[in-house]
């Protein structure tokens with residue numbers, strides 16, 4: 062999976078020193094909550110799309126909600142996601158992509 | 161001064177110690193401290209010395225004194241370019257949003273009375289006792305049949321939207337509401353009463369219509385909805401109460417607290433505790449939205 066050039070795989074912060082293996086890849090996170098959120102995103106995208114793997118997840122927004130696009134080869138899956146304060150999914154909304 | 165995240169105490173204005181504390185917590189990836197840094201100071205790692213400097217700047221009061229600082233931080237968090245999602249939803253509120261408000265806010269207001277009572281019990285200042293008494297009556301006691309309390313207006317709003325008050329009162333709070341209430345209860349029981357005052361009454365800024373003049377991106381709700389038939393009369397009555405509250409009066413608590421914070425030498429504790437309180441409030445407002453979803457499909 063392609064990750065941000067530097068910082069936490071979820072929020073790009075460079076604080077912290079928390080590592081976890083996700084999808085067979087060692088990833089840096091600023092804290093365990095970001096790691097939980099990231100793993101939840103991956104699980105949710107795979108469940109909705111049936112993809113075996115994800116090339117990249119692009120995100121904008123902040124801790125109160127993120128607009129995301131997951132990419133797999135030439136396919137794209139767009140959604141909005143919001144987490145509770147423990148990193149569990151509170152809102153997940155698929156956004157239809159215009160063709 | 162105190163850590164705004166965990167409450168650990170330091171000498172007054174010892175930003176050096178506060179910077180070192182956060183730096184050490186970030187090194188061990190403590191989620192609460194790291195997130196606090198990300199959201200309030202910077203996402204980019206610095207060394208401990210630079211971090212202390214950033215904290216010093218963050219807590220500098222500026223020309224507006226404690227009141228100005230409190231408002232600035234509040235606007236940043238809830239009324240910036242991306243307002244809090246609950247505030248966005250309240251601009252043109254759906255039935256679900258309003259019922260989410262009713263169900264969770266009932267718990268907030270019950271805690272509100274406890275909080276104000278702790279402040280009264282722990283201060284010797286008559287002005288403060290009088291202020292809190294008045295506030296408790298407005299929020300909870302009411303002043304006879306013509307002046308129902310904010311609590312009563314809230315329950316009536318729920319009824320006007322088809323939700324019986326017995327159901328509202330029987331519904332336990334969502335976890336984020338419960339956690340926030342615990343934060344406020346702890347602050348009001350254990351911290352200095354001036355800290356408690358700003359932690360609680362600072363939250364009333366959410367409905368303060370002066371904030372637009374001070375840089376807020378939107379009002380709490382679009383005031384036009386008070387004029388149209390878009391929401392029920394009981395909803396208008398509830399929203400109007402906060403909106404039309406005497407603007408000078410709404411900041412009286414902050415003025416009182418600023419006076420005593422200076423006199424008693426607890427300004428930096430008040431600031432740290434206020435940050436803790438608005439973090440809890442942030443989560444609590446999210447809980448209102450979360451509860452609202454239950455009514456959107458019904």
Ligand SMILES: [Zn+2]
Nearest residue numbers: 069072091095
């Ligand atoms: Zn992160």
Ligand SMILES: [Zn+2]
Nearest residue numbers: 163165166168
């Ligand atoms: Zn701390």
